Amino acid sequence: MTLGSLMRSEIGEQPAVLAHATRNHAEAQQVGELLRRSPPRFVLLAARGTSDHAALYAKYLLEVRLGVPAGLASPSTLTVYEARPDLRDVLLVAVSQSGGSPDLVETALRARACGARVLAVTNAPASELASVDLHVDVQAGVERAVAATKTYSAELLALWLVVEAWRGGDVRRAEGVSEEAARHVDRSAEVAALAADLARYLDGNRLVCTARGYSYPTAREAALKLMETAYLSAHAFSSADLMHGPIAMISRQLPVLAIAPAGAGATALAPVLASLRERESELAVLGANAYRAPGELGYTLREVDEDLSPITDIVPLQLLALETALARGLDPDRPRGLAKVTRTW
């Protein structure tokens, strides 16, 4: 079998997965409407790995679109330290592809025992996590590659649909995401060329991804894909955090990949891009044309609604990780020492 064929095939399934989930949004809409009728005061999000980046995306949606304060849970406080916080009026959102990681199941059960309602967002409606309380199935179909791709974009879409229904918005606004994902898949050759160009700067096995706002989860997820398939030490920083220390390590031996789709996030990112250019960093920008400089490596993103943009911006970055792994002679379908379902306690 060709190296990485599983991962490539599942990246390519995303237009169909997103089209299916956009049409079949009744479950997400019902959960959103229920939360609209009896909203929590505060949302805690619990997840690991790729799903943690979906949770971070949801945090931005909840705060910006809904005005509900939200935070990422530290599962160890409930499990390792057996904390019993007062979680009345709290919604715990647990995001997990498999629905099976013991520490997440335990976190959900303990949160409920402390008074929280629990919403599980999984790709496994028969899992233990899915049965705790409210559940939304992300409907991505069986994912076989170890590196999660289609379950990530499907998690983002499911979370977007819940929040949009919760705020009484128009869930039909998501109807374009499937086509947008398809456009990215059609540009695979362009991403492969970018990966080949970028490879010249990856002698040190190091990379920094940066973004601001809605795209920060995209930068985190891109870095994770590059870590687990191409074994790069790929850091992700919000551009504000990058300036508070890590910027010191940036040099020509440490390239920077910025994610800058059109929107307020990229407007806030722009001064950091200017600063990186002043330092003569090796910079590649995956973003709107306005944020790309002539002659710089990059990939142009069409303008879409900024809150929906992360659902599809990840597609070229998944392809970039795949192509970078292949160019380094690695099989992205067999990351060293990883299994599909990680069980942590």
Added chain:
Amino acid sequence: MTLGSLMRSEIGEQPAVLAHATRNHAEAQQVGELLRRSPPRFVLLAARGTSDHAALYAKYLLEVRLGVPAGLASPSTLTVYEARPDLRDVLLVAVSQSGGSPDLVETALRARACGARVLAVTNAPASELASVDLHVDVQAGVERAVAATKTYSAELLALWLVVEAWRGGDVRRAEGVSEEAARHVDRSAEVAALAADLARYLDGNRLVCTARGYSYPTAREAALKLMETAYLSAHAFSSADLMHGPIAMISRQLPVLAIAPAGAGATALAPVLASLRERESELAVLGANAYRAPGELGYTLREVDEDLSPITDIVPLQLLALETALARGLDPDRPRGLAKVTRTW
């Protein structure tokens, strides 16, 4: 002037700073007692860089010791996206050495306009942030080195004192931290030897720090110090997150530094240490003797209360960053492109 003499001198000031702040705890105690009388339902923590790790430490204290749900704020939601969440019953804790970063000041002001109470924890009682609402001065004295050291441990102590007073505990339990910090400073030569040994594995300019629970902020702060002074691509992962993907990149070219003071966090970390040893990773453990293996690089931590341990465990790690920078011919007092106060928007 000797390279790194500012940073070394401020690391060495920590026993005196902690002794002074432990004795002069009236302000922290008053704020804690006030919060005990009228507690918030939720806490949001806002900070950048080193102070963000102090905020993360506070999150564990709040959830584990107090049972108050807490989350790290994403300042961009209030500033870049101008979200107006309902923050009644919320305490926003802003942690900042300088009290001067515009996005933090803006976050604090906007949070208050949305109904939150604001507690600023700073080393700058005359700063704009300190004047917003409640304030605790961390009393570290002027910090001149760009890499924050004494303000970090002082922030942790101030946050611990507030939480301990809030829960009606015994703030005198902190009386040993100054002596414990002094013991670490006295072991500087031992840390220098560890840095020299570790240097053999740092050809790739890469390192991973890992820990669980209360020590996760310590791992994050150690990684930041190594990034900003020694220009290493130093990642930090909670040991649970490490297993969800990044573990794939670990190889003999990518050493791992684990932080494992005695306590529930290290008990949960132990299986991950075993897994790293099975993979024949280059592992160094800064921790209790029970978590160190014969012949492995490391540094032994005496047993202290786990919740207080991060205040002093960071001292040998600050020294490790300093010595690693010096061994690489860098001046930790002049990190490339950093100023003492970072202003981000």
